[in-house]
Amino acid sequence: MKDPSIPIFYGLALTWLFVSFRKDKEKTIQALRRAYRSFLFILPPFAVVILLISLLLVFLPEKTIVTLIGEGSGFVGYFIASIAGSITLIPGFVAFPMAKMLLENGAGIAQMAVFISTLMMVGIVTAPLETQYFRFRATLWRNLLAYFYAFVIGYIVSIVARW
Template structure:
């Protein structure tokens, strides 16, 4: 077994440094706007922390109880209809901003999940269960059903195309 470590990606640290530097410089020109911006950022952070905690919990479960063979079986090359079903319904049921799910999706990808299933998950997230009753009240049941059907169909095709392109690239 190889003990070679993969190189660390420092782009997050670099971006944080740039943001801190810009905030510091701009504070001298517009302190009131910087303070308002900082407060708005804290409010956003308060909104995403619960979702982020759920995702971290799911990642911990994923790393503790689910191994690569299980991921490959359910979301890998031979997952078939079950993989697509899990992915599409998982995308529909997921909540919060999309970027919150990126770390968990990266872990799934490392453990053998197909790129196309990850794409389908992200695409299917555009259907929001809590918003469906509101959409029905504005646009009607038929419109909502047809739109949701086409979003699911689009998620499938985007994932399918991604899988095909991934095979030709690798």
């Protein structure tokens, strides 16, 4: 699961770091100190999230998810797709071909839109990270709103697709 954007990030970071260092050495050192402090701030929930993701990958591997959301249709299908999307963390460049394959095997288009939308906007596993910044209530509400909105997206996408 290699993200193609990683080299770009490194390129950008190193370029700016170099430019910054040429302009002002002191400020650059300060920037690195702040970078380190931001990292320490996120580290405790991050450690939790890494373990949660690992548990998820072992006990609910992608293969299982594919069969789960591939089989469900109608309301049950919506529900399964939304739950699968909310708890898993699959990068888009893996999820889109996966959804395409499922569509070709007879999965519903609305269910796929719900799956992709919840996958991107709802994050149960990353919630510990989110609460570190936005606290519990805001995290809960953002995820709940995104969860229900995903069904709206699924409905509209299925209507437009049938046009």
